[in-house]
Amino acid sequence: MKNIFSAPFVVDMGKTTANMYRLGWDERNGGNISYLLDEREVAEYLDVHTVLREIPTGFNALPLAGKYFIVTGTGKYFKNVEGDPETNLGVIRIKEDGTTAQLLWGFKDGGKFTSEFPAHMMSHMVRLRVDPENRVVMHTHPTNLLAMNYIHELDEAKVTHTLWEMCTECIVVFPEGVGVLPWMLCGTNSIGEATAEKMKDFRVVVWALHGVYGAGKTLDETFGLIETVEKAAQIYMLTAGHPRINTIRDEDMVKLVELFGIKNYRRDFLHLDK
Numbered sequence: 001m002k003n004i005f006s007a008p009f010v011v012d013m014g015k016t017t018a019n020m021y022r023l024g025w026d027e028r029n030g031g032n033i034s035y036l037l038d039e040r041e042v043a044e045y046l047d048v049h050t051v052l053r054e055i056p057t058g059f060n061a062l063p064l065a066g067k068y069f070i071v072t073g074t075g076k077y078f079k080n081v082e083g084d085p086e087t088n089l090g091v092i093r094i095k096e097d098g099t100t101a102q103l104l105w106g107f108k109d110g111g112k113f114t115s116e117f118p119a120h121m122m123s124h125m126v127r128l129r130v131d132p133e134n135r136v137v138m139h140t141h142p143t144n145l146l147a148m149n150y151i152h153e154l155d156e157a158k159v160t161h162t163l164w165e166m167c168t169e170c171i172v173v174f175p176e177g178v179g180v181l182p183w184m185l186c187g188t189n190s191i192g193e194a195t196a197e198k199m200k201d202f203r204v205v206v207w208a209l210h211g212v213y214g215a216g217k218t219l220d221e222t223f224g225l226i227e228t229v230e231k232a233a234q235i236y237m238l239t240a241g242h243p244r245i246n247t248i249r250d251e252d253m254v255k256l257v258e259l260f261g262i263k264n265y266r267r268d269f270l271h272l273d274k
Contacts, residue, residue, distance in 0.1 A: 004045040004105060005085065009037055009070050013089055014082035016219045021078040025140045025230075029075050030211070032114035035219065036124060036135040037068040042091065042104070051102045054095070055112045059189050061121045062098030063128075069094075071113040071120070073106075087111070094121075114139075119192035119213070126199040127215045134215055136222040141211035142230035144237045149209050151240060156180045157269045159206065164253060164269075166232035171253045173228045175265035179205040186210060204229055 004010060013035065020026045042048060048068075069092055072081065076088040090106035090113055101113065114120070120137045127134035152159060160177035164170045179202035184191040186207070195213055198205040203225060205213045212229065216222030250270040257265045 001047070002045050007041075007045045009035060009041065010085050010089065012219050013070055013072070014085055016223055017072065017078040017081040017088075019223070020140055023142075025142045026078040027141065029077050031078055031138075031140045032072045032116050032120065033136070033138050033219075034069050034071045034114075034117075034120040034124065037070060037091070039068055042068050046091065046104050048093070048104065051093075051104060053103050055092070055101045055103060057094070057099050057101050057117065057121065059118045059121070059192070060098045061094050061125070063125045064094045064121060065096050065098050067094055068092070068104075069124075070106075071117065073111045073113060074115045075111065115187040116192075118189050119195050122192040122196035123199045123213060123215060126196045127203075130200065131217070133217045136214075136216050136219055138214045138216075138219075138222045138226060139211060140214075140226060142226060142233065144234035145206065145212055145230050146209070147237050148233045149206070152236070154180050154182070154206075154208050157266075160266065160269045161271070162236055163229060163232040165248050166235040167228070168248060168256065170228060170232050171256055171265060172260050172262065174204055174225060175257060175262045176202055177266040177269050178202060178229065181205060181207055183208045183210065 013033065016033065020031060025031065039048065071090055071092060073088050073090060081088040086106055086108045091104045092101040092113065093104060095102050116139055123137045152162060156177060156179055159180055163178060179198035181194050181198060184194060184207070195205050199215060203215045207213065212226060214222045214226040216225055250272050253270060
Protein backbone atom coordinates (compact mmCIF):
# COMPACT_ATOMS: atom_id res chain seq x y z
CA MET A 1 0.00 0.00 0.00
CA LYS A 2 1.32 3.44 -0.95
CA ASN A 3 2.26 6.14 1.57
CA ILE A 4 -0.79 8.37 2.00
CA PHE A 5 1.38 11.44 2.57
CA SER A 6 2.33 11.18 -1.11
CA ALA A 7 -1.28 10.80 -2.27
CA PRO A 8 -2.15 13.55 -4.79
CA PHE A 9 -5.35 14.39 -2.91
CA VAL A 10 -3.39 14.98 0.32
CA VAL A 11 -0.56 16.89 -1.37
CA ASP A 12 -2.95 19.06 -3.39
CA MET A 13 -5.06 19.89 -0.34
CA GLY A 14 -1.89 21.03 1.43
CA LYS A 15 -0.81 23.21 -1.49
CA THR A 16 -4.26 24.73 -1.95
CA THR A 17 -4.82 25.60 1.69
CA ALA A 18 -1.31 27.08 1.96
CA ASN A 19 -1.98 29.24 -1.09
CA MET A 20 -5.32 30.43 0.25
CA TYR A 21 -3.71 31.34 3.58
CA ARG A 22 -0.85 33.16 1.81
CA LEU A 23 -3.37 35.27 -0.10
CA GLY A 24 -5.00 36.31 3.17
CA TRP A 25 -8.31 34.67 2.37
CA ASP A 26 -8.37 32.35 5.39
CA GLU A 27 -7.35 34.05 8.60
CA ARG A 28 -6.97 31.99 11.78
CA ASN A 29 -9.20 28.90 11.33
CA GLY A 30 -11.30 30.44 8.56
CA GLY A 31 -12.16 28.52 5.42
CA ASN A 32 -12.90 24.88 4.66
CA ILE A 33 -12.66 22.48 1.71
CA SER A 34 -14.25 19.15 0.86
CA TYR A 35 -13.01 17.04 -2.05
CA LEU A 36 -14.91 14.02 -3.38
CA LEU A 37 -12.62 11.03 -3.95
CA ASP A 38 -12.94 7.85 -5.94
CA GLU A 39 -12.82 4.63 -3.90
CA ARG A 40 -10.09 3.25 -6.16
CA GLU A 41 -7.74 6.16 -5.50
CA VAL A 42 -8.39 5.95 -1.74
CA ALA A 43 -7.77 2.18 -1.73
CA GLU A 44 -4.26 2.73 -3.09
CA TYR A 45 -3.35 4.43 0.19
CA LEU A 46 -5.78 3.20 2.84
CA ASP A 47 -7.50 0.00 3.93
CA VAL A 48 -11.07 1.12 3.23
CA HIS A 49 -12.38 -1.60 5.55
CA THR A 50 -10.67 -0.11 8.61
CA VAL A 51 -12.79 2.56 10.28
CA LEU A 52 -11.02 4.57 13.00
CA ARG A 53 -14.21 6.04 14.44
CA GLU A 54 -17.64 7.29 13.47
CA ILE A 55 -18.82 10.92 13.57
CA PRO A 56 -22.44 12.10 13.25
CA THR A 57 -22.96 14.25 10.14
CA GLY A 58 -25.66 16.40 11.75
CA PHE A 59 -28.08 15.85 8.86
CA ASN A 60 -29.15 13.19 6.38
CA ALA A 61 -26.67 12.85 3.50
CA LEU A 62 -28.18 9.61 2.17
CA PRO A 63 -27.61 10.49 -1.52
CA LEU A 64 -23.87 10.50 -0.73
CA ALA A 65 -23.84 7.15 1.07
CA GLY A 66 -20.72 5.17 0.24
CA LYS A 67 -18.86 8.20 -1.13
CA TYR A 68 -15.42 9.25 0.09
CA PHE A 69 -14.21 12.76 0.88
CA ILE A 70 -11.09 14.43 2.17
CA VAL A 71 -12.16 17.35 4.35
CA THR A 72 -10.48 20.10 6.36
CA GLY A 73 -11.01 19.96 10.12
CA THR A 74 -12.94 22.20 12.44
CA GLY A 75 -10.82 24.78 14.25
CA LYS A 76 -7.82 24.03 12.03
CA TYR A 77 -5.57 26.68 10.51
CA PHE A 78 -4.96 26.47 6.76
CA LYS A 79 -1.34 27.52 7.33
CA ASN A 80 -0.74 24.24 9.20
CA VAL A 81 -2.29 21.76 6.75
CA GLU A 82 0.73 21.22 4.51
CA GLY A 83 3.06 20.61 7.46
CA ASP A 84 0.72 18.31 9.41
CA PRO A 85 -1.99 16.92 7.12
CA GLU A 86 -2.85 14.00 9.41
CA THR A 87 -4.04 16.37 12.15
CA ASN A 88 -5.70 18.98 9.96
CA LEU A 89 -7.37 16.77 7.33
CA GLY A 90 -9.57 13.69 7.42
CA VAL A 91 -10.62 11.08 4.87
CA ILE A 92 -14.20 10.06 5.54
CA ARG A 93 -16.88 7.86 3.99
CA ILE A 94 -20.58 8.54 4.36
CA LYS A 95 -22.17 5.49 5.98
CA GLU A 96 -25.22 3.73 4.52
CA ASP A 97 -27.55 5.47 6.97
CA GLY A 98 -26.52 8.88 5.59
CA THR A 99 -26.23 10.37 9.08
CA THR A 100 -22.79 9.05 10.00
CA ALA A 101 -19.31 9.72 8.64
CA GLN A 102 -16.74 6.94 8.98
CA LEU A 103 -13.24 8.29 9.59
CA LEU A 104 -10.62 6.30 7.67
CA TRP A 105 -7.62 8.56 8.20
CA GLY A 106 -6.66 11.88 9.78
CA PHE A 107 -7.93 14.09 12.60
CA LYS A 108 -5.38 12.27 14.73
CA ASP A 109 -5.82 14.71 17.63
CA GLY A 110 -9.44 13.59 18.06
CA GLY A 111 -10.84 16.39 15.92
CA LYS A 112 -13.51 16.18 13.28
CA PHE A 113 -14.55 17.77 10.00
CA THR A 114 -15.39 21.45 9.56
CA SER A 115 -18.44 22.90 11.29
CA GLU A 116 -19.68 23.79 7.79
CA PHE A 117 -19.83 20.10 6.86
CA PRO A 118 -23.62 20.13 6.27
CA ALA A 119 -23.30 23.07 3.85
CA HIS A 120 -20.55 21.22 1.99
CA MET A 121 -22.40 17.93 1.68
CA MET A 122 -25.68 19.60 0.73
CA SER A 123 -23.82 21.53 -1.97
CA HIS A 124 -22.15 18.35 -3.23
CA MET A 125 -25.54 16.65 -3.52
CA VAL A 126 -26.91 19.49 -5.63
CA ARG A 127 -23.84 20.05 -7.79
CA LEU A 128 -23.54 16.33 -8.60
CA ARG A 129 -27.06 16.47 -9.99
CA VAL A 130 -26.15 19.50 -12.09
CA ASP A 131 -22.68 18.25 -13.04
CA PRO A 132 -21.77 14.60 -12.29
CA GLU A 133 -18.08 15.53 -12.56
CA ASN A 134 -18.20 18.06 -9.70
CA ARG A 135 -15.81 17.05 -6.92
CA VAL A 136 -14.89 20.13 -4.89
CA VAL A 137 -16.70 22.55 -2.61
CA MET A 138 -14.59 25.39 -1.21
CA HIS A 139 -15.46 28.05 1.38
CA THR A 140 -13.20 31.03 1.96
CA HIS A 141 -13.13 34.72 2.93
CA PRO A 142 -11.57 36.67 0.02
CA THR A 143 -10.72 40.15 1.28
CA ASN A 144 -11.90 42.33 -1.59
CA LEU A 145 -15.08 40.40 -2.29
CA LEU A 146 -15.96 40.71 1.39
CA ALA A 147 -15.19 44.44 1.36
CA MET A 148 -17.38 44.85 -1.71
CA ASN A 149 -20.31 43.49 0.32
CA TYR A 150 -20.30 46.64 2.45
CA ILE A 151 -20.56 49.20 -0.35
CA HIS A 152 -22.38 47.40 -3.17
CA GLU A 153 -26.05 46.48 -3.35
CA LEU A 154 -26.35 42.75 -2.64
CA ASP A 155 -28.48 41.89 -5.64
CA GLU A 156 -27.35 38.92 -7.74
CA ALA A 157 -27.82 40.59 -11.11
CA LYS A 158 -26.13 43.82 -9.98
CA VAL A 159 -23.20 42.12 -8.23
CA THR A 160 -22.66 39.85 -11.22
CA HIS A 161 -22.80 42.70 -13.72
CA THR A 162 -20.30 44.76 -11.73
CA LEU A 163 -17.87 41.83 -11.51
CA TRP A 164 -18.24 41.05 -15.23
CA GLU A 165 -17.30 44.67 -15.99
CA MET A 166 -14.05 44.48 -14.05
CA CYS A 167 -12.11 41.87 -16.08
CA THR A 168 -12.52 40.70 -19.66
CA GLU A 169 -12.30 37.05 -18.60
CA CYS A 170 -15.03 37.22 -15.95
CA ILE A 171 -18.10 36.47 -18.06
CA VAL A 172 -16.15 33.58 -19.61
CA VAL A 173 -15.08 32.11 -16.25
CA PHE A 174 -18.43 32.47 -14.46
CA PRO A 175 -21.04 33.01 -17.21
CA GLU A 176 -23.88 31.89 -14.95
CA GLY A 177 -23.09 34.77 -12.61
CA VAL A 178 -22.78 34.88 -8.85
CA GLY A 179 -25.43 33.85 -6.33
CA VAL A 180 -25.91 35.95 -3.21
CA LEU A 181 -27.33 35.01 0.18
CA PRO A 182 -28.19 37.53 2.90
CA TRP A 183 -26.29 37.33 6.18
CA MET A 184 -27.20 34.07 7.92
CA LEU A 185 -25.92 32.24 10.98
CA CYS A 186 -23.00 30.09 9.86
CA GLY A 187 -22.52 26.45 10.83
CA THR A 188 -26.25 25.71 10.63
CA ASN A 189 -28.29 23.42 8.43
CA SER A 190 -30.33 26.46 7.38
CA ILE A 191 -27.42 28.18 5.68
CA GLY A 192 -26.42 24.83 4.18
CA GLU A 193 -29.86 24.38 2.66
CA ALA A 194 -29.92 27.95 1.34
CA THR A 195 -26.46 27.53 -0.19
CA ALA A 196 -27.42 24.25 -1.84
CA GLU A 197 -30.52 25.88 -3.32
CA LYS A 198 -28.33 28.57 -4.90
CA MET A 199 -25.90 25.90 -6.12
CA LYS A 200 -28.60 24.68 -8.49
CA ASP A 201 -27.90 27.75 -10.62
CA PHE A 202 -24.49 29.08 -9.54
CA ARG A 203 -21.02 27.67 -8.89
CA VAL A 204 -20.18 30.73 -6.79
CA VAL A 205 -22.40 31.77 -3.88
CA VAL A 206 -21.61 34.83 -1.77
CA TRP A 207 -22.40 34.64 1.92
CA ALA A 208 -23.09 38.30 2.64
CA LEU A 209 -20.62 39.91 5.04
CA HIS A 210 -18.90 36.55 5.54
CA GLY A 211 -17.30 34.95 2.49
CA VAL A 212 -18.00 32.79 -0.53
CA TYR A 213 -18.70 29.20 -1.55
CA GLY A 214 -17.35 27.82 -4.80
CA ALA A 215 -17.76 24.47 -6.56
CA GLY A 216 -15.88 22.76 -9.36
CA LYS A 217 -14.39 19.63 -10.88
CA THR A 218 -10.91 20.03 -9.39
CA LEU A 219 -9.16 21.98 -6.66
CA ASP A 220 -7.42 24.11 -9.28
CA GLU A 221 -10.64 24.88 -11.14
CA THR A 222 -12.51 25.82 -7.98
CA PHE A 223 -9.64 27.91 -6.64
CA GLY A 224 -9.32 29.65 -10.02
CA LEU A 225 -13.03 30.38 -10.09
CA ILE A 226 -12.95 32.12 -6.71
CA GLU A 227 -9.62 33.77 -7.59
CA THR A 228 -11.19 35.35 -10.67
CA VAL A 229 -14.18 36.65 -8.70
CA GLU A 230 -11.81 38.04 -6.07
CA LYS A 231 -9.62 39.74 -8.70
CA ALA A 232 -12.70 41.44 -10.16
CA ALA A 233 -13.76 42.55 -6.67
CA GLN A 234 -10.27 43.92 -6.05
CA ILE A 235 -10.42 46.03 -9.22
CA TYR A 236 -13.85 47.26 -8.18
CA MET A 237 -12.58 48.27 -4.74
CA LEU A 238 -9.53 50.02 -6.22
CA THR A 239 -11.71 52.05 -8.58
CA ALA A 240 -14.73 52.63 -6.33
CA GLY A 241 -15.26 56.33 -5.70
CA HIS A 242 -13.33 57.35 -8.79
CA PRO A 243 -14.96 58.63 -11.99
CA ARG A 244 -15.27 55.74 -14.43
CA ILE A 245 -14.05 56.78 -17.85
CA ASN A 246 -13.94 53.32 -19.43
CA THR A 247 -15.76 50.03 -18.97
CA ILE A 248 -16.44 46.76 -20.75
CA ARG A 249 -19.66 47.27 -22.67
CA ASP A 250 -22.45 44.72 -22.45
CA GLU A 251 -22.37 44.32 -26.23
CA ASP A 252 -18.71 43.33 -25.96
CA MET A 253 -19.53 40.78 -23.26
CA VAL A 254 -21.94 39.16 -25.70
CA LYS A 255 -19.15 39.02 -28.28
CA LEU A 256 -16.94 37.30 -25.71
CA VAL A 257 -19.40 34.53 -24.88
CA GLU A 258 -20.13 34.02 -28.57
CA LEU A 259 -16.40 33.77 -29.31
CA PHE A 260 -15.96 31.08 -26.64
CA GLY A 261 -19.15 29.26 -27.57
CA ILE A 262 -20.77 29.80 -24.17
CA LYS A 263 -24.51 29.18 -24.25
CA ASN A 264 -25.53 29.22 -20.59
CA TYR A 265 -24.63 32.79 -19.64
CA ARG A 266 -27.10 35.00 -17.81
CA ARG A 267 -28.13 37.32 -20.61
CA ASP A 268 -30.80 38.73 -18.30
CA PHE A 269 -28.01 40.13 -16.10
CA LEU A 270 -26.83 42.32 -18.98
CA HIS A 271 -28.19 45.76 -19.86
CA LEU A 272 -29.02 45.22 -23.49
CA ASP A 273 -31.61 46.93 -25.61
CA LYS A 274 -34.74 44.80 -25.56
